[in-house]
Amino acid sequence: MFSLFYGLWKYLFSKTEFHVLILGIDKAGKTTLLEKLKSLYSNLEGLPPDRIVPTVGLNIGRIEVSNSKLVFWDLGGQAGLRSIWEKYYEEAHAVVYVIDATCPSRFEESKSALEKVLRHEDLQGAPLLILANKQDLSEAVSAEEIARYLDLKKLDERIYMVEAVSAYDGMGIKESMEWLVEVMERSKRTETLRVRAGVAGPGA
Ligand SMILES: Nc1nc2c(ncn2[C@@H]2O[C@H](COP(=O)(O)OP(=O)(O)OP(=O)(O)O)[C@@H](O)[C@H]2O)c(=O)[nH]1
Numbered sequence: 462m463f464s465l466f467y468g469l470w471k472y473l474f475s476k477t478e479f480h481v482l483i484l485g486i487d488k489a490g491k492t493t494l495l496e497k498l499k500s501l502y503s504n505l506e507g508l509p510p511d512r513i514v515p516t517v518g519l520n521i522g523r524i525e526v527s528n529s530k531l532v533f534w535d536l537g538g539q540a541g542l543r544s545i546w547e548k549y550y551e552e553a554h555a556v557v558y559v560i561d562a563t564c565p566s567r568f569e570e571s572k573s574a575l576e577k578v579l580r581h582e583d584l585q586g587a588p589l590l591i592l593a594n595k596q597d598l599s600e601a602v603s604a605e606e607i608a609r610y611l612d613l614k615k616l617d618e619r620i621y622m623v624e625a626v627s628a629y630d631g632m633g634i635k636e637s638m639e640w641l642v643e644v645m646e647r648s649k650r651t652e653t654l655r656v657r658a659g660v661a662g663p664g665a
């Protein structure tokens with residue numbers, strides 16, 4: 462009996478912790494984005510852009526958005542470090558994929574790295590938020606243009622959105638996070654991860 466009530470209480474009141482992977486090729490702006498998220502959503506002052514160095518290990522950031530806890534994992538995007546990404550796929554509720562919208566010469570590399578990510582079976586059903594970053598610079602390409610380039614039609618079953626953002630001035634970031642929380646809350650993948658973690662609902 463106790464376990465039934467405990468299960469119900471846990472189901473109704475425990476805040477889900479969502480794990481969000483921040484991926485993208487090197488210099489896309491992933492760590493700058495993470496630091497901006499910390500500044501926007503927590504009491505922590507994020508590192509200023511001039512103190513951020515290329516990522517070799519893992520940066521972790523925790524924030525709360527719309528009453529949900531988000532844990533971000535920011536990994537290094539250099540070619541030699543991308544093989545590490547897949548170690549985090551199984552536990553991720555969603556992927557944020559960052560693209561430097563001012564660098565068309567690297568769009569192809571960015572696209573093929575993304576395609577490889579999405580082919581991985583451990584990420585099945587994970588919602589995808591693609592960020593066309595660095596919109597504070599005049600040469601930045603729009604979110605629509607990036608979406609066209611990525612040819613996202615192939616993604617029919619995956620929930621995704623492409624948003625224009627700037628990790629420098631914060632443009633588009635709040636809208637992106639609200640979308641992300643909303644889709645993670647109702648995604649089948651979240652349910653699957655919840656069941657796997659043993660929080661399967663009141664009857665569990
Ligand atoms: N103008 C502008 N520059 C940005 C923005 N975001 C990142 N940058 C710059 O882009 C460069 C790379 O940023 P990082 O955040 O280190 O990129 P990263 O994706 O984490 O790179 P790796 O850790 O190597 O994978 C830095 O010089 C940043 O200052 C942005 O929104 N606008």
Ligand SMILES: [Mg+2]
Nearest residue numbers: 491492515516
């Ligand atoms: Mg980084």
